[in-house]
Amino acid sequence: MTNSTDLTNQNLIHNNLIQNNIHDAINILIDNKYIHTMNIKIELAEKERRKKYEYLSDIEVIYYYVHFERDMDEKKNRKRDTKQIYLKELLTFCQTLIKDADVFDIRGEEVEKKGSLLQVLAPWNIRRYNDWLKTAKLGRGGKPYSVATLAKKVTIIRSFLKHLYTMSYIEAPLHEELQKANVRSEDRPNRDLSYGEVMQILEYYRQKRDIFSYTILLALASTGARIQELCQARVKDLFYAEGKYWLRVTGKRDKQRELFISDYLFQCICEFRKRRGYETDIKTGDIMPLLLNRNGKIYNFRILSNQVTEMVAKTGLEFLKYRENPVTAHTFRHAFAIMSVEEGNADLYHLMHTLGHESIKTSQIYLEKYMKRKNNVGVGFADKLK
Numbered sequence: 001m002t003n004s005t006d007l008t009n010q011n012l013i014h015n016n017l018i019q020n021n022i023h024d025a026i027n028i029l030i031d032n033k034y035i036h037t038m039n040i041k042i043e044l045a046e047k048e049r050r051k052k053y054e055y056l057s058d059i060e061v062i063y064y065y066v067h068f069e070r071d072m073d074e075k076k077n078r079k080r081d082t083k084q085i086y087l088k089e090l091l092t093f094c095q096t097l098i099k100d101a102d103v104f105d106i107r108g109e110e111v112e113k114k115g116s117l118l119q120v121l122a123p124w125n126i127r128r129y130n131d132w133l134k135t136a137k138l139g140r141g142g143k144p145y146s147v148a149t150l151a152k153k154v155t156i157i158r159s160f161l162k163h164l165y166t167m168s169y170i171e172a173p174l175h176e177e178l179q180k181a182n183v184r185s186e187d188r189p190n191r192d193l194s195y196g197e198v199m200q201i202l203e204y205y206r207q208k209r210d211i212f213s214y215t216i217l218l219a220l221a222s223t224g225a226r227i228q229e230l231c232q233a234r235v236k237d238l239f240y241a242e243g244k245y246w247l248r249v250t251g252k253r254d255k256q257r258e259l260f261i262s263d264y265l266f267q268c269i270c271e272f273r274k275r276r277g278y279e280t281d282i283k284t285g286d287i288m289p290l291l292l293n294r295n296g297k298i299y300n301f302r303i304l305s306n307q308v309t310e311m312v313a314k315t316g317l318e319f320l321k322y323r324e325n326p327v328t329a330h331t332f333r334h335a336f337a338i339m340s341v342e343e344g345n346a347d348l349y350h351l352m353h354t355l356g357h358e359s360i361k362t363s364q365i366y367l368e369k370y371m372k373r374k375n376n377v378g379v380g381f382a383d384k385l386k
Contacts, residue, residue, distance in 0.1 A: 013028070013029065013034060013057070013059045013060055013063055014057075014059065015057050015058050015059050015115070015116075015117075017029070017059050018058065018059055018091060018094045018095060018098065018117070019095060019098060022088060022091050022092060022095070025087070025091055026084055026087045026088060026091070029059075029062070029063050029066070029087050029091075030080065030083060030084060030087065032067045034060075034063060035064070035067050035068075038056065038060060038063070038064050041055040041056060041060075042055075042056070042064075051167070051168045051169070052167050052168070053164075053167050053168075053169040056169075057115070057116070058094070058116050058117055058118045058119075061118065061164065061169055062087070062090050062091070062094075062160075065086075065090075065160055065163055066078070066083050066086045066087055066090070067083065075253060075254040076253065081228075085156070086156055086160075089152070089153055089156040089157065090156065090157070090160055093153075093157050094117055094118070096129075096132075097117060097121075097125070097129065098111075098117060100132070103128065103132060104125045104128045104129055104132070105124060105125060105128060106120070106121070106125055107120075118164060118169065118170060119169065119170055119171075121170065121172075121174055122172065123172060123174065123177045126161075126174050126177035126178055127177055129178075130177070130178065130179045133145070133150065133153070133154075134150070147181055150181035151181040153181075154178055154179070154180065154181045157178060158175045158178045158180075159175075161174045161175035161178065162175040192331075192334055192335075192338060193327060193331050193332065193334060193335035193338065194335070194338065194339075194342075195335075195338075195339045195342055197317075197319055197335075198221050198332070198335050198339070200315070200317050200319070201217060201312055201315055201317065201327075202214065202217060202218060202221070204315040204317065205217065205311070205315075211268065211271050211272055211275055212272060212275070213311045214268065215265075215268040215269060215271070215272040215291070216230070216291065216304070216308065216311075217308070217311065217312075217332070218264075218265055218268055219265060219268075219269070219291070220308070220329055220332035220333070220336075221332045221335055221336060221339075222262060222265055222336070223247070223259040223260065223261065223265075223336070224259070224332075224333050224336035224337065224340075224354060224355050225247075225249060225259055225333075226251060226252075226329075226330075226333065226356075227301050227304060227305045227308065227329040227330070228301045229249040229250065229251055229259075230249075230290075230291060230299075231289070231291070231298060231299040231300070231301040231304060232249070232250065232289075232298070232301075233247055233248075233249055233289070233290040233291070234286065234287050234288065234289060234290060235280065235281075235282065235284070235286035235287070235288050235289075235290055236284070236285045236286055236287055237249065237290065238261070238269075238280075238282045238290060239282060240282060244260060244261075245260075245261035245262075245263065245265075245266045245282075246258045246259065246260060246261060247259045247261050247290070251356040252356065252358075253358075255356060257353070257354075257356050269290065269291070272291065273290075273291075273292065276292050276294075276296060277296070278292065278296070304329070305328065305329045305330075308328065308329040308332075309326050309327065309328050309329070312326070312327040313326060313327075333355065336355070337351055337355065340354075
């Protein structure tokens with residue numbers, strides 16, 4: 001049996017994993033099986049009056065930071081998808097610093113001698129990283145990152161570096177050197193989609209008699225659901241109440257809400273399932289996925305999300321040529337919000353609850369660009385000037 005003291009000389013996860021393929025590294029690090037042993041190493045350091053992370057390596061610190069549960073309520077801790085995002089950003093950060101050490105003025109011999117990249121980082125390394133991050137052509141279409149993407153990356157890295165400083169794993173407050181990336185309304189991509197545009201997309205697949213693509217797009221547009229919520233929905237979550245069909249879904253932070261399912265969408269879902277070889281009986285408590293892939297399994301929401309983008313692009317509709325950003329699964333949530341307002345069926349308060357937003361400000365963001373165009377005073381008379 002391994003003695004707790006022996007663990008101080010043993011890295012459960014080796015630092016060379018940082019330089020591995022990111023996808024492969026995440027597949028290893030997403031498993032929380034090492035947490036208990038990490039806690040033993042931390043406890044040993046505390047008993048010896050050492051720094052809390054004294055016996056952890058760089059990769060172990062990343063792992064522990066991502067998996068650490070801050071709240072006794074499991075629902076409030078990071079979910080698997082969030083952990084994957086954090087791992088990807090932190091591993092990419094470290095991998096970039098190692099790969100282009102000369103650009104950031106990082107001396108490899110110091111890293112090797114210390115056995116740690118993070119502990120040899122200095123303020124000027126982070127300032128150089130700032131400059132690199134703003135200009136690196138790694139964004140969509142080989143362009144620099146968008147402000148929204150920069151904001152996500154910086155927020156995660158800043159939080160991590162602040163944590164390391166608080167825990168005395170690093171000596172300098174490096175997080176203070178990392179520039180902020182504030183997202184203004186004009187920085188956000190245009191995700192607006194009008195009723196007419198939604199109908200054009202749906203009509204394309206109705207004419208093609210593609211019940212699978214049609215049903216998925218219709219479900220997104222008519223319910224305002226997140227793609228993850230539709231993928232995770234089970235037959236048992238579908239129910240009938242007050243003369244209408246409803247679908248119980250679980251959103252962010254495990255918050256449940258009910259989506260209205262029109263009679264027509266219900267018929268499409270039944271046909272979708274019938275074509276896959278399954279019936280739809282809402283009284284059975286069936287735990288099968290509501291929308292099944294070709295293998296009768298639950299859809300991977302990331303794969304389905306990419307497929308939705310491809311579905312829309314495949315239509316070749318004229319209006320798509322003038323869009324700055326592709327239509328994604330998330331775009332249909334914006335379309336749902338816009339159509340609700342266009343039809344006069346929603347105020348912001350009710351829209352917030354229907355979409356499952358925690359703040360009314362998020363719902364406002366969904367409508368911001370649309371409302372500015374709608375309320376432009378020139379709309380009322382400019383077309384008449386000829």
